[in-house]
Amino acid sequence: MYLCMQYVAGDILTLGGFKEGYVGYTNKGINIIEQGTSPESPVCQGYIVPPFVNSHIHVGDAFIRQQHKLIPHDLQTTVEPPDGLKHQWLAQASSNEIITGMQWTIQEMKRHHINWFCDFREGGIAGVSLLSQALQSNQINSVILGRPTGLSYHKKEIENLLYQTAGIGISSISNWDYSELEKLARFVHYKKKLFALHASEGIHEDIDLILNLHPDFLVHMNQATAADLEQVAAENIPIVLCPRSNHYFGLQPNYQLLKHTTITLLLGTDNTMIVSPDMLAEIRFIQSQTNLFSIEELLNMITYQPRKALNLDDFIPALNFPRSCIVLDYQSLEPLMEI
Numbered sequence: 001m002y003l004c005m006q007y008v009a010g011d012i013l014t015l016g017g018f019k020e021g022y023v024g025y026t027n028k029g030i031n032i033i034e035q036g037t038s039p040e041s042p043v044c045q046g047y048i049v050p051p052f053v054n055s056h057i058h059v060g061d062a063f064i065r066q067q068h069k070l071i072p073h074d075l076q077t078t079v080e081p082p083d084g085l086k087h088q089w090l091a092q093a094s095s096n097e098i099i100t101g102m103q104w105t106i107q108e109m110k111r112h113h114i115n116w117f118c119d120f121r122e123g124g125i126a127g128v129s130l131l132s133q134a135l136q137s138n139q140i141n142s143v144i145l146g147r148p149t150g151l152s153y154h155k156k157e158i159e160n161l162l163y164q165t166a167g168i169g170i171s172s173i174s175n176w177d178y179s180e181l182e183k184l185a186r187f188v189h190y191k192k193k194l195f196a197l198h199a200s201e202g203i204h205e206d207i208d209l210i211l212n213l214h215p216d217f218l219v220h221m222n223q224a225t226a227a228d229l230e231q232v233a234a235e236n237i238p239i240v241l242c243p244r245s246n247h248y249f250g251l252q253p254n255y256q257l258l259k260h261t262t263i264t265l266l267l268g269t270d271n272t273m274i275v276s277p278d279m280l281a282e283i284r285f286i287q288s289q290t291n292l293f294s295i296e297e298l299l300n301m302i303t304y305q306p307r308k309a310l311n312l313d314d315f316i317p318a319l320n321f322p323r324s325c326i327v328l329d330y331q332s333l334e335p336l337m338e339i
């Protein structure tokens with residue numbers, strides 16, 4: 001048994017921001033996290049951060065990227081339910097094809113140091129069951145949000161879905177008859193599960209109707225006005241941004257407006273048929289678009305903020321830090337090692 005302590009040092013991202021210090025670990029995992037100079041010369045140095053969280057993904061469409069299908073740069077043609085190309089491809093694919101794609105992209109996430117992902121799973125109970133099968137042999141944590149097969153509320157179907165999921169993730173208010181959606185949201189809250197939805201992605205949607213559903217978080221909000229964001233901030237609802245997927249469809253979150261709110265921002269990779277599930281790629285992409293956010297703010301969007309917003313607990317209580325960490329190169333942000 002090898003229990004000799006080794007060290008990594010640098011800027012540790014803690015719940016209270018970056019602290020200069022070191023992490024001591026053995027082959028059993030992290031033992032100590034201290035500020036100051038490491039007692040022995042460190043194995044490597046850099047930003048020391050918790051493993052990443054992908055706060056919004058659809059792993060079910062991974063097989064489409066595997067098959068290199070030509071994907072139009074138009075949101076409506078490609079992803080809008082019920083007739084968007086993605087939904088047609090999903091309907092035509094065999095269960096085996098979909099599960100194989102899911103397993104492939106789960107491996108991608110693990111290679112990209114993602115410990116948790118939150119999936120908006122299409123296809124009702126059958127769709128959730130495909131993901132459960134794909135997850136069987138994989139060591140990764142998931143928050144699965146299902147959705148009904150149709151665009152209407154049936155209590156029994158939702159009851160069954162909630163039995164197997166953490167909640168419900170809806171396409172958008174525009175696809176639904178609003179009164180059906182109200183019944184659905186009310187029932188999900190009654191069952192104390194998560195209710196989330198895509199909002200103002202390609203078109204502006206009414207913020208009062210969105211907030212009236214009391215969502216636990218929103219995805220996108222590209223078309224949100226300053227007044228919309230003020231209301232979201234007042235209700236303390238986090239927003240998941242998916243910059244690379246948005247960019248594919250010629251869309252962009254309004255970073256300037258978002259920066260000047262108190263809204264908790266999270267990052268997701270969204271359509272797996274378009275982009276790989278790589279959170280550092282999302283950060284680098286934001287950096288290429290704007291210099292409004294510090295590296296600490298960006299890293300928080302993929303580490304602590306989603307853990308809090310999604311209620312994820314992988315902390316070592318005594319250290320107030322997750323059970324593992326990643327060391328990132330200061331310049332390139334390339335992962336140097338994972339403990």
Ligand SMILES: [Zn+2]
Pocket residue numbers: 056057058120198219270271
């Ligand atoms: Zn999505």
